[in-house]
Amino acid sequence: MHEKPITKRLVLTSLFWKFMERAGLQVGQFIISIILARLLSPNDYGAVALLTIFIQIAFVFVQSGLGTALVQKKDADETDFSSVFYLSFIIASLCYTLIFFTAPSVARFYELDILKPALRVLALSLFFNAFTTVQYAIISKTMQFKRFFYSSLGGVFGSGLLGIVLAFKNFGVWALVAQQLSNTIFICIILFITLDWKPRLLFSLRKVKALFSFGWKLLLSSLIDTGFNNIYGLIIGKRFSSETLGFYTRGQQFPQVIASNLDGSIQSVLLPTYSAKNDDVEAVKKIARQSISTSAFFLVPAMFGLAAIAKPLVTLILTEKWLPSVPFLQLACIFYSWRTLQTTNLTAINALGYSNIYLRLEIIKKTVSLIALCITVPLGIMAMAIGEVFTSFLCTIINASPNKKLMNYSYIEQMKDMLPSYILSILMFALVLLCSYLPFARSITLILQILVGALSYTLLSVLFNKKQTQFILATIKGFKSGK
Numbered sequence: 001m002h003e004k005p006i007t008k009r010l011v012l013t014s015l016f017w018k019f020m021e022r023a024g025l026q027v028g029q030f031i032i033s034i035i036l037a038r039l040l041s042p043n044d045y046g047a048v049a050l051l052t053i054f055i056q057i058a059f060v061f062v063q064s065g066l067g068t069a070l071v072q073k074k075d076a077d078e079t080d081f082s083s084v085f086y087l088s089f090i091i092a093s094l095c096y097t098l099i100f101f102t103a104p105s106v107a108r109f110y111e112l113d114i115l116k117p118a119l120r121v122l123a124l125s126l127f128f129n130a131f132t133t134v135q136y137a138i139i140s141k142t143m144q145f146k147r148f149f150y151s152s153l154g155g156v157f158g159s160g161l162l163g164i165v166l167a168f169k170n171f172g173v174w175a176l177v178a179q180q181l182s183n184t185i186f187i188c189i190i191l192f193i194t195l196d197w198k199p200r201l202l203f204s205l206r207k208v209k210a211l212f213s214f215g216w217k218l219l220l221s222s223l224i225d226t227g228f229n230n231i232y233g234l235i236i237g238k239r240f241s242s243e244t245l246g247f248y249t250r251g252q253q254f255p256q257v258i259a260s261n262l263d264g265s266i267q268s269v270l271l272p273t274y275s276a277k278n279d280d281v282e283a284v285k286k287i288a289r290q291s292i293s294t295s296a297f298f299l300v301p302a303m304f305g306l307a308a309i310a311k312p313l314v315t316l317i318l319t320e321k322w323l324p325s326v327p328f329l330q331l332a333c334i335f336y337s338w339r340t341l342q343t344t345n346l347t348a349i350n351a352l353g354y355s356n357i358y359l360r361l362e363i364i365k366k367t368v369s370l371i372a373l374c375i376t377v378p379l380g381i382m383a384m385a386i387g388e389v390f391t392s393f394l395c396t397i398i399n400a401s402p403n404k405k406l407m408n409y410s411y412i413e414q415m416k417d418m419l420p421s422y423i424l425s426i427l428m429f430a431l432v433l434l435c436s437y438l439p440f441a442r443s444i445t446l447i448l449q450i451l452v453g454a455l456s457y458t459l460l461s462v463l464f465n466k467k468q469t470q471f472i473l474a475t476i477k478g479f480k481s482g483k
Contacts, residue, residue: 025152032160037318039167046242048176049249051122053230058095060222062088063133068218069211070137081134082202088130099123118177125184135191151190159183217355221362228366251328258302259336263295285407288348295340296421297468304425305453307333308432312446331385341396345403357402365395420465428457
């Protein structure tokens with residue numbers, strides 16, 4: 001496995017293709033989700049949201065932190081990659097067996113008979129995830145992000161078409177199950193065809209143990225994180241109803257997709273960049289600062305703008321049956337607006353090799369989240385959603401605390417790097433809201449709000465956030481010129 005030297009040109013090219021992949025994925029998912037939401041009911045979405053929770057938890061075991069360990073290891077070879085593949089496949093088999101036999105109990109607990117067969121079918125995706133774990137690690141390590149672009153788009157549009165056809169045929173929950181399962185299958189097949197890597201008959205217990213010594217902490221951290229991220233869905237589905245869970249999940253979905261596309265693109269490219277420079281703390285700090293500033297420049301206004309147009313947007317594209325999801329959408333926008341503080345700090349800690357600190361942070365954060373959850377559950381679902389936003393802010397402080405010592409990058413400094421984007425986004429938010437009082441048709445007003453938001457933020461950035469604007473323009477210019 002030949003790694004390319006990390007150069008500015010390579011980083012910019014990787015960012016370009018990662019953004020292209022995320023943008024294409026976002027557009028595809030957005031269009032498909034609109035069509036499916038209009039065809040299916042909140043009950044259908046709530047049921048599938050429950051299914052997805054169990055699959056996500058199982059996938060944490062399949063991944064086992066070994067994918068990240070492969071990226072972090074500088075001298076990973078064919079034996080490392082093949083060993084991780086076989087181990088992941090074995091774990092996937094064990095997880096599937098467990099899910100298969102516990103599916104009836106899950107269905108009885110939530111009083112939804114459809115969960116039994118649907119969970120058994122959707123869990124088949126674990127076997128394909130075992131393969132993609134290694135494929136993703138190779139692509140990230142060699143920074144061949146163009147391959148993500150083709151596989152992700154092929155997966156989202158192929159699976160989306162299948163889901164839409166089944167939804168038209170009134171398959172309900174099964175339309176969403178087929179969409180999710182086929183998406184994983186399409187991605188795996190496309191990468192199998194285009195990526196120059198196939199598993200070999202190589203396995204080294206010694207190498208697995210070495211990787212797992214780093215990865216087990218990530219496994220436990222991911223398990224805690226995934227479990228707590230989904231505990232709201234598990235509680236809502238049981239305490240309230242699958243319909244309420246459908247509204248909650250739909251409200252979370254749009255800001256989550258945008259945030260993961262914008263910030264996730266940057267972080268996925270920067271992990272191997274951090275790792276390549278993990279012996280130079282100053283270089284890592286410089287990358288982290290630019291990561292936070294750049295992510296905030298795009299992410300914060302996107303979240304504030306989405307919050308401002310939430311009601312007309314949901315009414316127009318999803319129909320009025322989804323209006324109860326609007327408050328959850330707006331709260332999620334606040335939640336995700338400071339996502340970059342979470343991801344950048346954790347990515348830097350991982351890249352510097354401190355997976356023990358990563359694990360400790362996860363335990364602290366989830367303890368805080370559990371306390372907040374216990375307090376808010378008796379108060380109702382809105383109290384739960386508000387509490388989730390509040391604790392997410394506390395978690396940004398917790399994530400940032402070790403980096404004051406590790407790379408001399410304090411939380412105060414990080415907030416200062418984000419502050420210009422927040423101030424300008426608040427001003428843009430006010431202008432977008434004012435447009436809602438104009439006496440135009442709903443569709444015209446929505447288009448006008450989007451244009452006013454984009455133009456006002458761009459103008460304000462040119463006038464009052466010149467340093468970051470110039471950096472972005474210089475980066476684009478450098479990419480075009482090949483420098």
